[in-house]
Amino acid sequence: MSDSTQEKRYRVGYALAAKKEHSFIQPSLIEHSRQRGIDLIKLNPTKPLLEQGKLDCVIHKLYDLDWKQNLHEFREKCPNVPVVDSPEDIEKLHNRVSMLEVITQLNFPVSESERFGVPKQVVVMDPSVLSGGGALGELEFPVIAKPVDADGSATSHKMFLIYDQEGLKILKAPIVLQEFVNHGGVIFKVYVVGGYVKCVKRRSLPDISEEKIGTSKGSLPFSQISNLTATQEEKNKEYGEDRSLEKVEMPPSRFLEELAKAMRRSMGLNLFNFDVIRDARDGDRYLIIDINYFPGYAKMPCYEPVLTDFFWDMVTKKSHHV
Numbered sequence: 540m541s542d543s544t545q546e547k548r549y550r551v552g553y554a555l556a557a558k559k560e561h562s563f564i565q566p567s568l569i570e571h572s573r574q575r576g577i578d579l580i581k582l583n584p585t586k587p588l589l590e591q592g593k594l595d596c597v598i599h600k601l602y603d604l605d606w607k608q609n610l611h612e613f614r615e616k617c618p619n620v621p622v623v624d625s626p627e628d629i630e631k632l633h634n635r636v637s638m639l640e641v642i643t644q645l646n647f648p649v650s651e652s653e654r655f656g657v658p659k660q661v662v663v664m665d666p667s668v669l670s671g672g673g674a675l676g677e678l679e680f681p682v683i684a685k686p687v688d689a690d691g692s693a694t695s696h697k698m699f700l701i702y703d704q705e706g707l708k709i710l711k712a713p714i715v716l717q718e719f720v721n722h723g724g725v726i727f728k729v730y731v732v733g734g735y736v737k738c739v740k741r742r743s744l745p746d747i748s749e750e751k752i753g754t755s756k757g758s759l760p761f762s763q764i765s766n767l768t769a770t771q772e773e774k775n776k777e778y779g780e781d782r783s784l785e786k787v788e789m790p791p792s793r794f795l796e797e798l799a800k801a802m803r804r805s806m807g808l809n810l811f812n813f814d815v816i817r818d819a820r821d822g823d824r825y826l827i828i829d830i831n832y833f834p835g836y837a838k839m840p841c842y843e844p845v846l847t848d849f850f851w852d853m854v855t856k857k858s859h860h861v
C-alpha cells in the first residue's frame with residue numbers, strides 16, 4: 540500500500556521511557572510503518588490521551604500512577620481502541636515470583652519428548668534468615684540471588700551468583716534465591732509479538748563444574764549478562780574465549796511456538812520475551828528463568844516488518860483479544 544493522502548492512515552500512539560523510545564522507535568521502524576499507512580505518534584503521558592488526536596492503538600511501557608490513571612480513563616471512554624497491553628496483566632511480570640507462577644500454572648499439552656519447568660526458587664523476606672542459615676530450604680548451592688522486583692529499574696537486574704552460606708550474607712531481603720542450573724553457557728531468548736515467535740541465542744553464565752562448586756566461596760555479582768554489546772563480545776574473543784554460538788542447537792521450534800502461545804493466552808499479553816535454558820544434564824528439559832514485558836525488539840532480526848504487521852493487525856481487527 541502506498542502512503543498517498545487518499546488512503547486511510549492509522550495512528551499508533553506510544554508512551555515509552557526515553558531509553559526505550561531511543562532503542563525502539565528507530566527511523567527504519569517509523570518508515571516501514573509509514574509505508575503501510577501507520578503513523579507512530581509520540582504520546583505525552585501527562586496529558587489526557589483523549590486530547591492527543593485520534594488513536595487507533597496505544598502501546599506503552601510506563602508504570603507510574605499518573606500514566607495508569609490516564610490510560611484507565613482512556614480505556615473507559617474508548618473501549619474499542621486496543622491498548623497493548625493492559626497494565627493489570629503486565630503487573631504479573633514485575634515480580635520474579637508471580638512471573639514464574641505463570642509457567643507452573645500453564646495448561647499445556649505435554650509433548651512426547653520436551654518438558655518444561657522453572658528452576659527451584661524461594662523468596663526470602665526475613666533478613667535474619669540470610670545471616671542465620673536455613674534460607675535455602677530444599678535448594679542446593681550454587682544459587683542465583685535476584686531482586687524480587689523486576690520493574691525495569693537498574694537494581695532489578697543486579698544479580699549475585701552465591702556459592703555458599705557465607706555468600707548469602709551480603710544480600711538484602713527481600714530477595715529471590717534460585718537454583719543455578721548448568722546449561723552450556725547459552726540462553727534462548729524467545730521474542731513474542733502477538734502471534735509471531737522468534738528465538739535467538741545469547742551468551743549466558745558458563746557451567747560450574749563439581750570441582751568449582753567445591754572450591755568457590757562467597758558471591759559473584761553480575762548484571763545483564765545476556766545483553767553484552769558487540770564491543771564486549773569482541774573483547775571476549777580477544778581474551779581467547781571460544782564460545783561460538785553457531786553450533787548450538789535451537790530448541791524445537793514447534794515446542795517453543797506452543798509454549799509461547801500458551802503463555803500469551805494465559806497472561807493476556809502480546810509483547811514480551813522469555814529466557815529459556817536447556818538443562819545440561821537432561822537435553823529434553825527446558826527451564827524458563829525470566830519473562831520481560833516489551834523487551835528490546837530492535838535486537839530481533841527483521842523487527843521492523845514484524846512490528847509493523849502487528850500494528851496492522853491491531854488497528855484493522857475489530858477484536859484485539861489475544
Ligand SMILES: Nc1ncnc2c1ncn2[C@@H]1O[C@H](COP(=O)(O)OP(=O)(O)OP(=O)(O)O)[C@@H](O)[C@H]1O
Nearest residue numbers: 658683696717718719720743744765814828829831
Ligand atoms: N537459574 C539459573 N541458572 C543458570 N543461569 C541463570 C539462572 N537464572 C539466571 N541465569 C543467568 O543470569 C542471567 C540473568 O538472569 P535473568 O534473566 O533472570 O535476569 P534479568 O536481569 O531479568 O535479565 P533480562 O536482561 O533478560 O531482563 C540469565 O540471562 C542467565 O544467563
Ligand SMILES: O=P(O)(O)O[C@H]1[C@H](OP(=O)(O)O)[C@@H](OP(=O)(O)O)[C@@H](O)[C@@H](O)[C@@H]1OP(=O)(O)O
Nearest residue numbers: 558559562690691692766812831833834835836
Ligand atoms: O529497554 P528497556 O529498558 O525496556 O530494557 C529491556 C531490555 O531491552 P533493551 O535491549 O531495549 O534495553 C531487554 O533486553 P532483551 O531481553 O530484549 O535482550 C530486557 O533486558 C528487559 O528486561 C529490559 O527491560 P526492563 O526489565 O529493564 O524493563
Ligand SMILES: [Mg+2]
Nearest residue numbers: 765814828829
Ligand atoms: Mg533475562
Ligand SMILES: [Mg+2]
Nearest residue numbers: 689829830831
Ligand atoms: Mg528480566
